[in-house]
Amino acid sequence: MSKNLVIVESPAKAKTIENYLGTDFIVKSSFGHVRDLPEHDMGIDVENNFQPSYEISSDKVKVISELKKLAKGAEVWLATDDDREGEAISWHLKEALGLPDTTKRIVFREITKTALQNAISKPRQIDFDLVDAQQARRILDRLVGYELSPVLWKKIRLGGLSAGRVQSVAVRIVVEREREIEAFQTKGSYKVTARFDLGQGKVLNAELAKNFSTEQQAQEFLEKCLSAEFSIKNLETKPAKKSPAAPFTTSTLQQEASRKLSFSVAQTMTIAQRLYEAGKITYMRTDSTNLSEEAVGKAKTQIVTEYGQDFFTKRVFKTKSESAQEAHEAIRPTDFSTLKGSNERNEQRLYELIWKRAIASQMADAQLERTTATIAISTANETLVAQGEVIKFEGFLKVYLESSDEEDEEQKGMLPPLSINQVLQLSDLRATERFTRHPPRYTEASLVKKLEEMGIGRPSTYAPTISTIIRREYVVKEDRDGHERKFTELSLQDGRIERTIKTENHGAEKSKLFPTSTGMVVNDYLVNHFEDIFDFSFTASVEKDFDNIAEGKLSWRDMIKNFYTPFHKKLNEVKEEAVDKSLTSRDLGEDPESGKKVSVRIGKYGPYVQIGDVEDEEKPKFASLLKGQLMETIKFEDAMELFKLPRVVGSFEDAELTVNIGRFGPYVKHQNKFYSLAKTDDPMTVTEDRVIEIIKDKRVIESNRLIKEFDEDPDVKVLNGRYGPYIAFGKKNVKIPKDQEPASLTFEQVVKLAAETPDKPVGRGSRKAPAKKTTETKKPAAKKTAAKKTATKKTATKKIKE
Structure with missing residues (x-):
């Protein structure tokens, strides 16, 4: 038995750490949280100062049993993540394992040998202020969800609805943006652009600094230019520079990975977690932009070696967030000399993004030269402007340039050689109708940015918040096609003005967040009846209260009481109100x-x-x-x-083709079989040919699905699945070893493989009796005297998704 037992929350993290610590240590994983509030009961004794009742999760009973055996006679080191959630996991482990208060707690922000040795040399005890901050968030969210969700079921009369404190505010942001867009009035104006032929294939592009509000004004301007002479009135060249962005925080990593790699917020955090646990990057939940002196030194070595001394500039970034812990670091590689972080494609892409951003943050400014040419019009007071830009020294641009939420600006190239009073030959002058654009819908990245700006949520909450509102179908993330729109263009060319009507695709959306009707109904009810609770500034102030608890400045029970008392009073008032059918x-x-x-x-x-x-x-x-x-x-x-639905669009193989919309979306029915339409197919306009194509494509997929059947048992099949070939054996899906050819498997081999494949573990929804649970405190007896109430409550709470 080892004398030292180190407990972390992840098996991958355990494996990486064990490689560094040597034979004196055994490293085991708790597989995340081991205790939580009850699944089918509130588990909070409100009358007893909000005392929580924690239970060992049914799927962690075996884990706790094994850890207890290993902990006997061993020195236990709790090494969970260095944040509130990690601190809470350590505390729950201490309680579940019956460890003393003096149990050693170690923290580190990167999984390297040096970081681990430093952590072990400076152990501390569990920080109960951090535990209390996590408890306060968990308990507050349980109270809101547990007590408010049944009110939604009754008042809106839709089952399965649920309310979350932060999630509901996120939905409100998306809903309010949608209404801004709906109320937006588009206005047109005319933008004037010009092209000048400088000879030898060189062209100068210029534009008027102002737009004309009407077609008549644009027409009058072009008429003034019919006989005009154009010449260079002024040339101005100015030096300029660009500076690099700070290294990544959790929020900026999520935003940039969304823009540059098209990752969802949840996907980014999952991949970053794997990179951290493999020892490749520092801890990925942080709101600090700080880099340690050691990290800056290693970055300098890499920059000077790869690019030269001129490319290095030491920078110290100050985090904007008041709650940021500057003792923590930004997200960076643990070793700047390591260019390959993983063999897995997406892990490597994210690693490269983190590496480039961190390296660029310590590089020199890019030195630019911007030239502005002012073009005079002999017959008008207005002037045209041409701008160009040339990079004199790349600096950090050698490695990285930050993306923007806005559409990419037109890249300005270097202007051709020009001189003052130079006469220009006009190729064409155009006044093109352009329209004001409504505020953009949120992407996952821009919603994270908005939440952070408003002080709502913290690094660990952004991903689950967005995932939750999408999973609940209060918000959908999808692409939507644009619409055809006509616009007018006036062009002056070869001494005459022509007017043409053109068309453009307008309003296409990609990976945007749209509120659903359900989301809007729930939002309106919550805002109308609980405006204070779901107010943006109030939600942000609650986050500050959590920060104060973490710093030991506020009692978590007092904080919960201050929130719960008016909330519960308002809840009781709302319960007495009549159902509002207009919602x-x-x-x-x-x-x-x-x-x-x-x-x-x-x-x-x-x-x-x-x-x-x-x-x-x-x-x-x-x-x-x-x-x-x-x-x-x-x-x-x-x-x-x-x-007009269902509608018959034609026939195929002597049977009608009927298009309709069902629970799972638009479909076509043919010979009592159903085929889903693609997202790009409109059920109101889809044609007979397209529907037949869908049916044939589905048949090809199904015909390719079957690899082999067996005479011994027709229910046993070798099939092609989404992730490759597998064996369908009763209720089991059996993996096929890589060294075996699926089509050549015999029935005996299939039976053997099935026997070696364990049955699926009993899930939480199984009827099998759950494993025995242990509790820290007795469950509150209040409100559980009547058997009928208990049964009803258990049924109802199954629908509440925290």
């Missing part, structure tokens, strides 16, 4: 054929249009809304179009 339904008009009321409503499977009422003798007609249509904004004409 979940809206009258659109009257059906011209039947004279019955047409309304849009929201139900279990989303928004739909209804003709008639359930009280009518004839059953109402229903039609689901299409992708992108919202209950709040759909118009009567668009709603009536939906009743």
Whole structure:
């Protein structure tokens, strides 16, 4: 038995650490949190000063049992992550394993031999202020979700709804942006651009500094230029510079990985976690832009070696966030001389991004030269401007340039040689109609940026917050096609002005966040009835309270009480209010054929249009809304179009092709089989040829799916799956060894492989009795005297997703 037991939360982290510590240490993983509040009960005794009741999770009973055996007679070192969540895991481990308060706690921000040796030489004890801050967040979010969700079910009358303190505010941000866009009034104006032929294939591009608000004004300007002479009035050259961005924090890494690599926020954090646990980068949950002196020294060595002394400039970045812990570091490579962080493609891409950003932060400014040419028009007071830029010294641009949320600006190249009073030959002068753009919808990256700017959430909360609102279908992340739009262009060329009408694709969206009808309904209810709780500034102030608890300035119980008392009072008031049906339904008009009321409503499977009422003798007609249509904004004409479904688009193999919309989206029905339409297919306009193509493609996929069947048992098959060939053996999916050819497997080999494959472990939803749980304190007995109430509560709380 080893004398030293080091406990971390991840098996990958355990493996990396064990390689550094040697034979005197055994490193084991807790596989994350080992205790939590009960799954099917609130687990908080409100009347007993919010005392929580923690349970060992059913899937961690075996882990705790093994760790207890290893801990006997050993020196235990708790080595979970250096943040509030990690501190809480260490405390839960101490409690579950029955360890003394003097148990050693070690922290490190990177998994390197030096960092581990330093940590072991300076152990501390568990920081209960950090534990209390994590407890406060967990308990507060449980109270809000547990008590508010049933109110949503009753008042909105939709099952499965749930409310989260931070998640609901994130939804509110997306909803309010959508309404800004809906209310936005587009205005047109005319932008004037010119091209001049300088000979020898050289062209000078210029533009007017102002836009004209009307076509008439643009026409009048072009008319003034019909006989004009154009010449260089002034040339101005100025030095300029660009400076590198700070190394990554959690937020900026999520934003840049989204822009440059098209990673979701959750994907970025998962990949960064693997790189950290492999010892390749420092800890990826941080709001500090600081680099240690040691890191700056290693960066300098790499920069000077690779690019030269002139490319190095030592920089110290100051974090904007008041709550940032400057003792922590920004995200950086543990070894700047390591250019390859992983053999896995996406891990390497993220590693390169982190490496480049950290290296660039310690490099010299890029030195530029910007030239502005002012062009006079002999027949007008206005002037045209041409701008160019040349890089005199690359500096940090040799390695990295930060992206922007906005659309990329047009790159300005170097201007051709010009001289004052030089007469220019006009190729063409154009006044093109351009339109103001509504505020952009949020991407995952820009939503993270907004949350951070507003002080809502912390580095560890951004990814789960966004994942949660998407999973709950309050928000969808998707691409949407643009629409054709006409615009006018006036062009002056060869001494005459022509007017043409052109078209452009307008409003296309890629990977944007859109609120759903359900999300908007839930948001409106929460804002209308709990405005203070879901106010942006209030939510930010709660985050500051968590920070104060972490710093030992505030009692977590006092903080919870200050929040809960007015919240619970308001909750009781709301429970007495009548159900507001206007939240979940809206009258659109009257059906011209039947004279019955047409309304849009929201139900279990989303928004739909209804003709008639359930009280009518004839059953109402229903039609689901299409992708992108919202209950709040759909118009009567668009709603009536939906009743054209289902529609017969033709026939194939002597059977009708019927297109409709179902619970899982648009589909075509053929010979009692259902085929999903692609996201780009509109069920209202999809053609017979396209539908037949979908059916044939699906048949090809299905025909290629079967690799082999067996006479001994027709239910056993070798199939092609999403992740490669596998064996379908009863309820088991059996992996095929890489050295075996799937098509050549015999029935005996298949039976043997199936026998060697363990049954799936019993999940939380299984009817099998769960493993015995241990608790820190007794469950509160309040409100559990009646068996009926207990049964109802357990059923209801299954629907609450924290």
